[in-house]
Amino acid sequence: MGPSGGGKTTLLNLLSGRVTTNDAASSITYNDQPYxxxxxxxxxxxxxxxxxxxxxxxxxxxxxxxxxxxxxxxxxxxxxxxxxxxxxxxxxxxxxxxxxxxxxxxxxxxxxxxxxxxxxxxxxxxxxxxxxxxxxxxxxxxxxxxxxxxxxxxxxxxxxxxxxxxxxxxxxxxxDKLILLGRGNTLYFGKASEAMQYFSSIGCSPLIAMNPAEFLIDLANGNVNDKSVPSLLEDKVLFRHRNSEKQNGRLSPTDVHQYLVDAYETRVARKEKRMLLKHAAVDGEIESRSNSREWGASWWEQFSILFRRGLKERRHEYLSCVRVTQVISTAIIVGLLWWNSDAASPKGLQDQAGLLFFISVFWGFFPVFTSIFAFPQEKAMLGKERAVGMYKLSAYFIARNASDLPLDLILPIVFMVIVYFMVGLKHSISTFSLSMLTVFLSVVAAQGLGLAIGAAFMDVKKATTLASVLIMTFMLAGGFFVQKVPSFMLWIRYISFNYHTYRLLLKIQYGCSCSGLDHRSESFDSPFIRQIKTDNGGKEVGAMIAMIFGYRLLAYIFLRGMKLRKTA
Known part of the structure; x- marks a missing residue:
């Protein structure tokens, strides 16, 4: 027990092994056995x-x-x-x-x-x-x-x-027993029922009826109002400071604190230490020689349990009314704006290219800012569960990604089903399936980037700031606003999932159909599709897959390096 800042939580963290000390002269043992x-x-x-x-x-x-x-x-x-x-x-x-x-x-x-x-x-x-x-x-x-x-x-x-x-x-x-702490020092250790008797014996007792706990906290704070003070302390302070430390007739909290510390060291500390050392016995059940970690479940069982728990916990967040309404309303607005657009004319082609670019940006932006919150929000839970050795970090990380995946793909399906057939894109099962697969790749890659940024900072504000800058940069270099990017900035588009998603969507919609057309045709003489007729998009797909795994590997490395109170 003690006032705020007295050292209670620090002592508890040290005793429980959640925090270690680098002081070679100190050690904490359990029945004479090391942690x-x-x-x-x-x-x-x-x-x-x-x-x-x-x-x-x-x-x-x-x-x-x-x-x-x-x-x-x-x-x-x-x-x-x-x-x-x-x-x-x-x-x-x-x-x-x-x-x-x-x-x-x-x-x-x-x-x-x-x-x-x-x-x-x-x-x-x-x-x-x-x-x-x-x-x-x-x-x-x-x-x-x-x-x-x-x-x-x-x-x-x-x-x-x-x-x-x-x-x-x-x-x-x-x-049963009480440790009274003040400013990181022990002021009393012994039976709780004898605490008042001890402080009375050193000249500190309440002058009015008072809750024992309130009396002890006041003393730990150096507050001696409505309490008797030993004349030895008053005389000592008066002699040393010549009343310079008197404040409105009251003793300085520092002098009261020092007196209590000295009294404890001389009257109680040595006696209690002798008793503890005398009665310390080794608990036969503690296998101090074993320093291996025993897991309660195998890796696969940990993954399975965490996967099921993740689905149950996060389905409420991912499929909330607010989020579903946001996606459906956006899809309807997009469908109405591009209603039955026609790519037969240059203007219509440019409009559809803008639609495809919006899809690539929206399903890059949305997953990033959803997944950024994943690890910062679960930081306390991850620290708590890893501190007690509940599971391996790899099992948690893979289960977290696996449980997010089906939830993350539900809303893109709803969005694409609404938009695709309202705006007049190519009506064929293969084209629709490939477009959906491209959006899936974009969602999973963007989610990986969000996880990596969140794990790097474990702070929502910092992570959101960096993500905003990155998403804006990826969007500007995505191939719609600027076709001729300066050579020294060209590398940005190759790490931009917006760029690769946009090119894939263009190839799916126009690449094959244009192969037999006259490239001098006015309708298709456009910078948006001029260079998409010669390959099948393998480079873009490869780049997206590399991002999916690369960003997640970064996220795992950042998590592994975090100091979450002995969690690593």
Whole structure:
């Protein structure tokens, strides 16, 4: 316990192995054994923020966690039974089929969401459970219920370590031991019930009725209002500073803090250290010699589970009413603007070339700015799940791409079906199929670029800024606005999926039909199609495929290099 900035979360992160220190003189041991990867499965960590997928139900959230984290030796049925046991233990049966919800999605209550996060960790039946401010943002009754549940877990033989900011007196009385922190220093460590007695013994006691937790937090902040102060401290300050540190008759918080630190070091610290060292025993269950990571599922099982989870979670976002309306309304407007256009005349040909260029730009722009948000939005979830060794990064990355693919291709199909036959493009099954395939290539390549940019920055604002510049550059070099690009800028069009998509669409619509026509014909003497009659588009297709894999490889490399609290 301690004030904000006192070091509570930092201490918890160090103890749980989520953050390491480079100080060679310090070490953290568990029953005299050093931290190891095998020990990670014996430790649970509940973060202060509730990091969960909003569109999954309570049961689905715990089931996916169980399938990924519980040992391979358990069958799927046994893992599902464990989930039901946890639901009963945490009193979540009533809401097990309700989605968790979030800021914009109505779901379960805050207390139930916190219990789901705790359930994710106790699935593994950990020996040691860390919780970072589990009562934050909850009302007093819900907070008491959470602490009572943690107390029952502790009574069942687990060690529960939690940080808490300023609990009520009812919550404070539930804890067995207390570490009081202030400015990164320990001010007290011992039985919680004896904390008030200790501070009274060093001359600090409340002058009015006060919540013990409130009294302790005030002391940790150096606030001695309505509290007795030892005369030794007042005399020492008065002698050293000659009243220069007196502020409106009050002691300096720095002097109060230093006095509490010194008192703890001389009265408690040495005694507690001796007791801890005396009673430390090696837990026979901890295999400290094993430093290998044991996965709860094989790579293929991880991929399959993450693929199914991805489809269930993201279908709500990809097929939302707003997004579907956006695509359909755009398709209808485009169809009406180019209604029954005719390529028989130069003007009609130019109009259709503009339509094809718009299609190449729209299905380059739209997927980029959709996929940019993928990794930044899931950064917290990825960090949390990778920190506990839930799955391999490669399984997550491939499953993320595979689950996005069918969702990303639904809207282009709807768009093309509406537009293609309204605007009077070539009516044949082969031409329509090839045009659709070209749009698919554009969507998948653009999505790869968005993933790479998002993974590189993990910041939506920075990623969106860079993507805007790149998309604008690709569009300008795409072959519609400028046919004769200066040689020193020519290389841009070869890495532009807009350019390759546009050329492929032109070849599909006009390339074959023009091969037998007089190239001097006024209708087809156009820069848009003058150079598209001699090849079948193999170079463009090859370039698009190279982009599809190349951008994704970059995205994976950026993800692998991220420091997501020991996730790599």
């Amino acid at each position: 190891s990867k095998s020990l990670k499965r014996r430790i649970g960590f509940v973060m202060q923020d509730d990091v969960v997928f909003p569109h999954l139900t309570v049961k689905e959230t715990l089931t996916y966690a169980a399938l990924l984290r519980l040992p391979k030796t358990l069958t799927k049925q046994q893992k599902e039974e464990r989930v039901m046991n946890v639901l009963r233990e945490l009193d979540l049966e009533r809401c097990q089929n309700t989605i968790i919800g979030g800021a914009f999605v109505r779901g379960i209550s805050g207390g139930e969401r916190k219990r789901v996060c705790i359930g994710n960790e106790i699935l593994l039946n950990p020996s040691l459970l860390f919780l970072d401010e589990p009562t934050s943002g909850l009302d007093s009754t819900t907070a008491l219920r959470i602490v009572q549940m943690l107390q029952s877990i502790a009574k069942a033989g687990k060690t529960v370590v939690t940080t808490i900011h300023q609990p009520s007196s009812r919550l404070f009385n539930k804890f």
